[in-house]
């Protein structure tokens with residue numbers, strides 16, 4: 001009894017480990033459970049254009065900061081012959097290019113890839129750097145007081161005050177004070193954002209500027225959209241300067257943050273930066289891989305993905321063998337199917353995967369039956385077993401070659417895949433079958449051969465199942481669950497399905 | 511026709527999985543298997559323990575010995591060549607009689623010495639043994655038919671299978687060869703199995719290919735008339751094989767020689783389940799009764815007495 005308990009514990013433990021690891025990978029490493037799910041990967045390219053004047057050029061671009069729920073990788077700068085570095089300036093990351101004696105129109109590119117990832121949390125500590133309030137003349141100060149006092153009275157906290165303020169500026173018919181600001185200062189979205197920031201600072205709201213990109217495919221030469229962010233209740237809250245609070249910043253990528261300038265250019269003229277965004281679909285598996293390899297999650301270091309591509313493909317096949325074995329175990333223990341040779345069926349199923357089912361079946365049956373005919377002649381020659389098997393082997397090769405050529409001439413190009421059948425297995429199958437034929441008769445040959453083929457076909461269908469293939473490769477720990485099930489089934493002491501038929505006559509009598 | 515597992519359970523029928531796990535797995539120590547899987551070892555062991563087996567003419571171990579095989583073959587009487595590690599009747603060549611250089615199978619088919627050598631060579635190269643590993647060919651005396659079986663068996667010698675559990679005889683059947691089984695009494699080759707009452711040695715019911723049968727398919731003889739002579743002696747011989755091998759769940763195959771009486775033919779550590787169909791009853795109840803035996807039965811006689819007392823055939 002204790003040994004039985006142990007078996008149960010052990011196999012359930014295996015199954016549990018497998019399921020838990022899979023769950024972990026799905027939940028925290030963002031592995032997709034099914035292959036069909038696609039993710040978007042955005043390529044953002046900053047294009048800096050300027051004209052050289054013959055002086056030494058120094059270009060500096062503010063870079064994106066770490067951002068929650070946005071996973072950034074593949075940062076790359078392409079700029080011919082420029083000295084390129086990244087540097088931290090006042091706590092902000094910048095890309096810097098330098099070159100002597102620049103002439104003519106120049107273009108520099110800087111690009112990153114971004115995956116939206118709801119579970120990604122940036123590691124940067126949130127910081128707030130205050131900048132000096134703007135100088136304003138007295139009229140403007142009075143207007144400011146009018147606007148802000150009204151906003152303050154009609155709101156409960158910084159958040160609602162900001163919302164109120166944005167609403168005031170968005171109105172078609174603004175109040176007099178707002179109108180004054182609009183006429184004097186506001187000629188672009190940037191001006192509007194800066195004005196809002198100034199006004200909010202007047203009330204000591206912790207506020208900072210953002211330059212945001214909307215992640216949407218096919219955007220060319222766009223500018224950063226100005227937005228602002230205020231710090232309240234221990235977190236930063238994003239605001240659109242026209243519509244107000246943004247609760248779920250989907251598809252918004254913050255490039256520039258704080259008071260830093262986006263582009264500094266010395267020694268050149270007409271410098272400007274614009275962004276292009278393109279979207280690509282990649283399987284979410286690749287996305288998960290990219291992320292985990294970039295963030296160096298140690299679990300991944302031991303996964304199959306670190307292998308070179310060709311060996312990965314070989315492993316894809318190998319990892320399916322346990323699944324085939326599971327099918328054999330289930331069919332033999334639970335159903336009671338008779339097969340010739342225990343795992344021959346799995347090998348045949350593997351061959352079917354290369355040849356496709358129907359061509360594979362036709363090839364298998366023709367090779368084995370031709371082989372049986374030849375073998376029956378060989379038995380007259382009175383050969384030793386090893387020699388006979390080798391002879392059968394050579395004949396199998398011959399039959400395969402002839403079949404391949406004939407089929408090819410007839411236009412069945414699939415026939416070439418016949419080489420995927422394991423020849424030794426075929427030869428042994430023929431040998432065993434011919435013995436069974438001599439000893440137990442044709443009926444037994446069809447029983448065992450048919451049983452093996454049925455098992456092979458079933459194993460084939462399980463093994464080509466896309467979900468199974470996806471799981472065994474992406475979640476090799478899934479095989480632990482298979483092992484657990486096999487161990488469980490190995491302790492199944494109930495009746496086989498075939499026995500319900502076999503012993504049927506005993507019940508009928510009573 | 512299929513029936514519910516619960517009904518099988520009620521009848522106490524042992525299934526293949528339960529046999530493997532609950533009986534063979536528990537009672538049969540792996541390292542003892544070679545004693546029974548290798549018929550040569552079984553034969554030697556039986557001789558040491560004083561259990562009678564068919565007379566041994568010799569064994570061929572190497573291909574090189576085959577050319578001298580004639581020296582081992584009896585000049586007049588029949589003989590049998592079989593693979594030491596064969597099973598299920600595979601590779602057994604039965605020579606009924608010999609006339610100079612012509613050898614006759616029970617079916618009348620004639621063979622030459624070359625055929626015999628080729629067969630022996632096949633045996634040695636492992637064609638009939640599990641996994642094709644090298645094997646040894648045993649040559650032994652042909653068992654002569656006892657008249658009581660006249661008409662019950664076609665060409666081949668019937669063999670009596672007795673299941674021995676922990677040394678107690680549990681269930682018995684006799685296997686009769688048919689034209690289909692080619693002189694060999696192996697059930698899946700088409701031999702008839704007749705359940706035998708442990709108490710009396712009399713037939714209970716019969717099966718062929720797992721289905722009930724009443725008359726021998728070749729001779730038409732009424733199978734239930736069968737009665738095995740020397741029954742006590744046969745039980746004694748079968749139980750002795752437990753003391754000899756220590757295998758807890760065992761099938762002993764016994765044949766009756768016309769002149770020498772019961773002899774141990776082979777032992778089987780994985781005896782089949784058809785015996786239940788032949789007996790029209792499940793074996794589990796009897797096995798559990800043995801599991802529950804409280805007093806210790808020291809010797810074979812006491813164990814046989816226990817079985818005779820408890821295992822009434824209830825059909």
Ligand SMILES: Nc1ncnc2c1ncn2[C@@H]1O[C@H](COP(=O)(O)OP(=O)(O)O)[C@@H](O)[C@H]1O
Pocket residue numbers: 564590592596597598599600602604650651652653666667668669687693694695696763775776
């Ligand atoms: N010495 C023999 N004399 C006559 N028949 C034999 C002899 N040995 C084997 N046989 C026949 O062959 C059958 C199978 O032989 P056995 O030794 O039980 O080998 P297996 O392990 O293959 O069942 C027996 O049931 C019997 O009918």
Ligand SMILES: [Mg+2]
Pocket residue numbers: 598599763776
């Ligand atoms: Mg036998």
